[in-house]
Amino acid sequence: MEITQDQKREIEKITREIDCPKDFECCKSSFENVGSIKDIGTQGLLECLEQNAHDCKFSLSFGSGSSCLCPLRIYIATEMHR
Secondary structure, X not given: OXXXXXXXXXXXXXXXXXXXXXXXXXXXXXXXXXXXXXXXXXXXXXXXXXXXXXHOOOEEEXXXXXXXXXXXXXXXXXXXXX
């Protein structure tokens, strides 16, 4: 996937600010391996649809679902539409 220079700079900034337990697999896979999410209609909030969502340090469980709080995943979803 092609990304703009602005997107590249923002991704680099975000990756410097967080510790990723998955070693930034989303970036290393050219944004193909980003995990399933659903936009829940609230700016910056995504529902994680991965089966092991509860194991992720960026997951916040609610009811029977989980929110994704990963700043990089949120950026990829909102700005890159992936």
